Amino acid sequence: MTSPVRRPLIAGNWKMHLTLAQSVELAKAVRESTKDSPAEVAVCVPFTALTVVAEVLKGSHVRLGGQDLYWEPQGAFTGEVSAAQLADAGATHVIIGHSERRRLFGDTDEWVNKKLKAALAAKLVPIVCVGETLDERQSNKTFRVLETQLAGGLKGFAPADVSAVVVAYEPVWAIGTGVTATPAQAQEAHSFLRQQAGKLYGEGFAAGLRILYGGSVTPETVDNLMAQPDLDGALVGGASLKAAAFMRIARFQVAAKA
Numbered sequence: 001m002t003s004p005v006r007r008p009l010i011a012g013n014w015k016m017h018l019t020l021a022q023s024v025e026l027a028k029a030v031r032e033s034t035k036d037s038p039a040e041v042a043v044c045v046p047f048t049a050l051t052v053v054a055e056v057l058k059g060s061h062v063r064l065g066g067q068d069l070y071w072e073p074q075g076a077f078t079g080e081v082s083a084a085q086l087a088d089a090g091a092t093h094v095i096i097g098h099s100e101r102r103r104l105f106g107d108t109d110e111w112v113n114k115k116l117k118a119a120l121a122a123k124l125v126p127i128v129c130v131g132e133t134l135d136e137r138q139s140n141k142t143f144r145v146l147e148t149q150l151a152g153g154l155k156g157f158a159p160a161d162v163s164a165v166v167v168a169y170e171p172v173w174a175i176g177t178g179v180t181a182t183p184a185q186a187q188e189a190h191s192f193l194r195q196q197a198g199k200l201y202g203e204g205f206a207a208g209l210r211i212l213y214g215g216s217v218t219p220e221t222v223d224n225l226m227a228q229p230d231l232d233g234a235l236v237g238g239a240s241l242k243a244a245a246f247m248r249i250a251r252f253q254v255a256a257k258a
């Protein structure tokens with residue numbers, strides 16, 4: 001039974017897309033079209049779009065997120081953005097450890113851990129991404145990878161400090177490929193992650209932890225995914241760039257959770 005404390009979160013990840021004018025247009029469409037969504041709705045936008053999108057979303061139900069951050073509070077770190085700068089620009093959420101960061105830019109579990117610490121200190125809601133590659137899945141290493149990434153990322157906090165954390169299960173083979181994990185594959189991974197979360201910070205933390213699924217979520221796949229008991233939302237890439245598709249995802253329909 002899904003705990004009523006786990007309010008679903010549907011977060012768009014715009015990645016490195018859109019001009020400022022397009023960002024404003026999409027943010028307005030999201031703001032208007034998701035008003036009656038029972039889920040918490042967020043859009044994670046490029047750094048350069050944060051302030052203009054914040055202006056559009058001001059006073060609305062839609063939350064704003066960054067896609068990464070650097071853990072130092074300030075200093076000579078050319079090209080980086082701190083947690084406090086994100087918050088100052090209007091962000092309430094931030095994605096950490098996305099597989100594209102891990103694969104293309106070298107983010108490690110240790111970095112994820114430092115970024116998480118900085119995000120929590122700035123009172124941002126962190127969305128910590130974990131997930132296995134196709135190779136790892138095919139060689140039966142999925143659980144080992146998830147366990148390592150979760151434990152490494154969430155290491156060393158006091159239980160009270162991690163209550164805002166959101167985890168996103170994003171199998172790398174499903175991201176941007178059009179191959180969505182089946183509801184059963186996603187549920188298996190989510191239930192495993194919840195169990196691991198319990199080992200790290202206790203049953204109460206695990207029961208309240210929101211675990212999102214990400215990887216080719218579409219209007220066609222969202223309902224069956226969200227029907228799974230341990231799926232508490234979605235991190236949506238490609239489909240979040242189309243207002244109509246994102247609206248349908250944010251208004252997912254689930255008869256009753258298993």
Ligand code: PGA
Nearest residue numbers: 175176215216236237238
């Ligand atoms: P996708 O991306 O929905 O385009 O597969 C998801 C993500 O990378 O967060």
